[in-house]
Amino acid sequence: MIRFPVIDPVATGANICRLRKDRGLTVRDLQQYFGFEEPQAIYKWQRGQSLPSVDNLYALSALLQVPMNEIIISTSHIVPFEQQASACCSGHFILGLFPAQWAWQNFKTA
Missing domain, CATH: 1.10.260.40 (lambda repressor-like DNA-binding domains)
Structure with missing residues (x-):
């Protein structure tokens, strides 16, 4: 998610x-x-x-x-990653998104 x-x-x-x-x-x-x-x-x-x-x-x-x-x-909606990926992204983009997903989850604001 x-x-x-x-x-x-x-x-x-x-x-x-x-x-x-x-x-x-x-x-x-x-x-x-x-x-x-x-x-x-x-x-x-x-x-x-x-x-x-x-x-x-x-x-x-x-x-x-x-x-x-x-x-x-x-507002934020929690979307299953697979649902988001299939709706808008190619497979090439998906593979590159996992590091970005990790970065967003671990991002801390100052």
Whole structure:
């Protein structure tokens, strides 16, 4: 079993909304900043129905003046290693992943 980090879209959306409000910005302000014709994308982000693309997340972090990892709220799911491997990885990658798996399990934060 390994811990597999997953973005929580609802919590991330709520965080985007909170950060936006903390900066005194409106949904329309974000719409204009991104050059969107309509504000629906911003509302979908805030409701957790979708997530910003990496490019938009990077731009959002600049606008909100926070690192990208302070916008994203993650959760960990414990996934059987075999399930994770078969879903996304080739056999060549799997063989190289075992040392990385050991490193993550033994990683200590400062």
